Amino acid sequence: MEEERVVLWLSWVKVVSLSCVVVLVALRVAVLLWWRPMRIQAHFSRQGIRGPPYRFFIGNVKELVSMMLKASSQPMPFSHNILPRVLSFYHHWKKIYGATFIVWFGPTVRLTVSDPDLIREIFTSKSELYEKNEAPPLVKQLEGDGLLSLKGEKWAHHRRIISPTFHMENLKLLIPVMGTSVVEMLEKWSEMGEKGEVEIEVSELFQSLTEDVITRTAFGSSYEDGKAIFRLQSQQMLLAADAFQKVFIPGYRFFPTRRNIKSWKLEKKIRKSLVRLIERRRESNSGSEGAKDLLGLMIEASMGKGKNGNSVSVTVDDIVEECKSFFFAGKQTTSNLLTWTTILLAMHPHWQVQARDEVLSMCGSRDLPTKDHVVKLKTLSMIVNESLRLYPPTIATIRRAKADVDLGGYKIPRGTELLIPILAVHHDQAIWGNDVNEFNPGRFSEGVARAAKHPVAFIPFGLGVRTCIGQNLAVLQTKLALAIILQRFSFRLAPNYQHAPTVLMLLYPQYGAPILFHRLPKTDHQDQRL
Ligand code: HEM
Numbered sequence: 001m002e003e004e005r006v007v008l009w010l011s012w013v014k015v016v017s018l019s020c021v022v023v024l025v026a027l028r029v030a031v032l033l034w035w036r037p038m039r040i041q042a043h044f045s046r047q048g049i050r051g052p053p054y055r056f057f058i059g060n061v062k063e064l065v066s067m068m069l070k071a072s073s074q075p076m077p078f079s080h081n082i083l084p085r086v087l088s089f090y091h092h093w094k095k096i097y098g099a100t101f102i103v104w105f106g107p108t109v110r111l112t113v114s115d116p117d118l119i120r121e122i123f124t125s126k127s128e129l130y131e132k133n134e135a136p137p138l139v140k141q142l143e144g145d146g147l148l149s150l151k152g153e154k155w156a157h158h159r160r161i162i163s164p165t166f167h168m169e170n171l172k173l174l175i176p177v178m179g180t181s182v183v184e185m186l187e188k189w190s191e192m193g194e195k196g197e198v199e200i201e202v203s204e205l206f207q208s209l210t211e212d213v214i215t216r217t218a219f220g221s222s223y224e225d226g227k228a229i230f231r232l233q234s235q236q237m238l239l240a241a242d243a244f245q246k247v248f249i250p251g252y253r254f255f256p257t258r259r260n261i262k263s264w265k266l267e268k269k270i271r272k273s274l275v276r277l278i279e280r281r282r283e284s285n286s287g288s289e290g291a292k293d294l295l296g297l298m299i300e301a302s303m304g305k306g307k308n309g310n311s312v313s314v315t316v317d318d319i320v321e322e323c324k325s326f327f328f329a330g331k332q333t334t335s336n337l338l339t340w341t342t343i344l345l346a347m348h349p350h351w352q353v354q355a356r357d358e359v360l361s362m363c364g365s366r367d368l369p370t371k372d373h374v375v376k377l378k379t380l381s382m383i384v385n386e387s388l389r390l391y392p393p394t395i396a397t398i399r400r401a402k403a404d405v406d407l408g409g410y411k412i413p414r415g416t417e418l419l420i421p422i423l424a425v426h427h428d429q430a431i432w433g434n435d436v437n438e439f440n441p442g443r444f445s446e447g448v449a450r451a452a453k454h455p456v457a458f459i460p461f462g463l464g465v466r467t468c469i470g471q472n473l474a475v476l477q478t479k480l481a482l483a484i485i486l487q488r489f490s491f492r493l494a495p496n497y498q499h500a501p502t503v504l505m506l507l508y509p510q511y512g513a514p515i516l517f518h519r520l521p522k523t524d525h526q527d528q529r530l
Helices: 002-046 061-071 088-097 116-125 137-143 152-166 168-172 175-192 202-246 258-285 294-303 316-347 349-363 371-376 378-390 422-426 471-488 525-529
Strands: 102-105 108-112 130-132 197-201 397-401 405-407 410-412 417-420 489-493 501-504 506-509 514-519
Touching: 002 102, 002 108, 061 088, 061 102, 088 422, 116 405, 116 417, 137 202, 137 316, 152 168, 152 294, 152 316, 168 371, 168 471, 175 197, 175 202, 175 471, 197 202, 202 258, 202 294, 202 316, 202 471, 258 294, 258 316, 294 316, 316 349, 316 378, 316 471, 316 489, 316 506, 316 514, 349 371, 349 378, 349 471, 349 489, 371 471, 378 471, 471 489
Parallel strands: 108 417
Antiparallel strands: 102 108, 130 397, 197 514, 397 417, 405 410, 489 514, 501 506
């Protein structure tokens, strides 16, 4: 009897404890998914900041995705007013709530910030109060744990080690090989075309070109081995891009699906090849000056642990992750810039002629441009800047408030994410004037700082300490490739080109970029002018 009573009592205790756990979990869920978002919404509302109302668990994601899908469901006219198509949710809600509004990505709040004064505060004058946000797991898997996402002392240490790769003096050494790759590509185009004309879908071919250059910057003398590794990384990117478009189940990447198993195997192979390559380079580097490529500099740093006051050591894993970061950050960004600039020059033949005139008068019709030429090509610089303004490959970036902060008088609670819509800043009429949606490279004729009403209105490479480390390389490569193309071809949009800028991580032409290239005769520039 006594025993039965104890068993009964124990079962009762179990039921009560279980109920308590269920209630506690339910409370926690309610706090995280309801009470906290409502409190934050009210906090912003009291300061006059509004936005679409929070919905339980999903926030505004459903409306946002449906707006984006609708906007990209058909091509647009040949206009550069692309904000309503590319960032449709921002364009729509800005009209209702003003430029500074809140939007909910699930239970996470994001405040849009497009005022250049506030942007300057976030990225420069008070940058210590903000940090990079965590990328979603699929993106994280691709971008690696390198410069793009590292924080604090480790980020600063890696940035110091890698920076010399991008110094102009070092990049200059790449110009002959970069130029040769472009010429080889163009020779293939010439062979393909009948009557001197050929249609090329440029966005894919420009990717091979930029991949080649990134491989050289990352691996230097180990270029051939590096190429094989980046080929595996390309496959990995395709798998992740596929998952990114289709899968929304949390934790999906841990399921042993066919795609995930393939991805795990690739990951293992990439790591193994890189480790082998690092070992080989270590042996061949011993006692000699390391080449100024990513791999050489990282290996040098890993061998000199603790030297130069560095308290953070560099491991093989660090090198592996930085290689991934390089590949992710450098390849498609630059090829997208090349693609959009080619499309723009095809749309605006008047600027194409001006750019060609400049190249021919400086470099002749077949000589490879040198570093000095590339730097002096002013019209081409203005064109590339205008392309970066209208079609910035990276359309937005995000920061997270590390503490409760004051941003231009607004009280921002800790953990709030700040969405900086680079594309919207570049398309703001109040900053750029009435011709904001026109292609007018002339606005950059007196330099970047004077092109707009605000010196911080042009931010295709970000701003402040975390500004893009590869921008010199990207611009150098784009100008060099365009100069060589302009020397040899005139070009226009193919009749089947559809104007449809869209975003999947980066800004790209949804239906590709078919361009008709017409081969120009080899001439002396003086003859051409006559
Ligand atoms: C047109 C080409 C490119 C564009 C538009 C671009 C854009 C950007 C932007 C906007 C950022 C800042 C992100 C933020 O603040 O959240 C960034 C950072 C970065 N970019 Fe680029 N990028 C380009 C080319 C490259 C190239 C060629 C590389 C070289 C490998 C590269 C490597 C990086 C890295 C490593 C970072 C992180 C830097 C840090 O946090 O210290 N990018 N890029």
